[in-house]
Amino acid sequence: MPRTLTENFVEQFRLCNVQPNETIGIIAELGQKQGYVDAAVAAARQLGASALVLHASSLSNPMLPPYAPDGREVPALLAAAGECDFVVDVTVGGLIHSDVRTRITGNGKRMLFVAEPNDVLERLMGGPELRAVVESGGRKLKAGSTLRVSSAAGTDLTADISGENLPITHQWGYVDEPGRWDHWPSGFVACFPKDRTAEGRIVLQPGDALIPWQRYVREPVTIEVSKGFITAVVGDGADAHLLRDYFDSWQDPEVWALSHMGWGLLPQARWSAFDVYDPRSLYGQELRSTAGNFMWSTGSNRFADRETPAHLDVPMRGCTVEIDGVAVVRDGTLVEG
Missing domain, CATH: 3.40.50.2300 (Response regulator)
Structure with a gap:
């Protein structure tokens, strides 16, 4: 019950x-x-x-x-x-x-x-096993130099994650240590690559997610990235137009920056949440945490002294995430070990 x-x-x-x-x-x-x-x-x-x-x-x-x-x-x-x-x-x-x-x-x-709503809090509650998996992902990021994300749809993005001081966010959904912040529920690991090092292209596909808009992408969108900033949002559909309009509305170059990048690790999180629930009742943690998603964000990055209320999280399906050529996610599925 x-x-x-x-x-x-x-x-x-x-x-x-x-x-x-x-x-x-x-x-x-x-x-x-x-x-x-x-x-x-x-x-x-x-x-x-x-x-x-x-x-x-x-x-x-x-x-x-x-x-x-x-x-x-x-x-x-x-x-x-x-x-x-x-x-x-x-x-x-x-x-x-x-x-x-x-x-x-x-x-x-x-x-x-x-x-999140009560049943989401209960269904996605973490524990020591999830914590161990998230910490393992953090160690892989910490030991790496280059993060690469690719997909069959055309995504090909790299970022510099080298250095002992790489900021890493470990989220397993609870806080039992002094100075720790977390979000209940959660199950993912992310890092803040060196500012202005992300290069390449991100191709959004129908079914990818836009948070906090709490909805799925409807048409393909190509996002060009240079020196850590979005330089172009390409596409003829509504999604490309809305993304351009959103970024333009702030009249602030900082909102076009890429921020954190990582992947989901919570096996009981379901991608269908935005259709199963009233999406406005959700904060989006289920999509952020779905096992094997690649999630990147825009805007705020306190480690780069960049503060802006404009911040999007974009979980994507079907991507391959590699650290120094070794896959941690392949085609949207977690790689064991």
């Missing part, structure tokens, strides 16, 4: 090593996702922890400009979160690319973002 939202939060908080003497800070927006707030508070109490709810008037970014952030609440928010041991983000858009997240985790706090 499916678990309630509170029951799933209890299970997740156990994975996050919540202790009875801890204080959990819950960051939320007024009038939004109250069920998640209530479940997080109830779960904390069941585990003997205390809970502090931090409501802000608005922290979500719009999907189109104009955007002028109002940071007046941030200092108070950070001060309160700094007194907590574990911070749960249930804002609508999430604090993933914000200074708030960076400063909270930079102070050694565990931080978890939660956005």
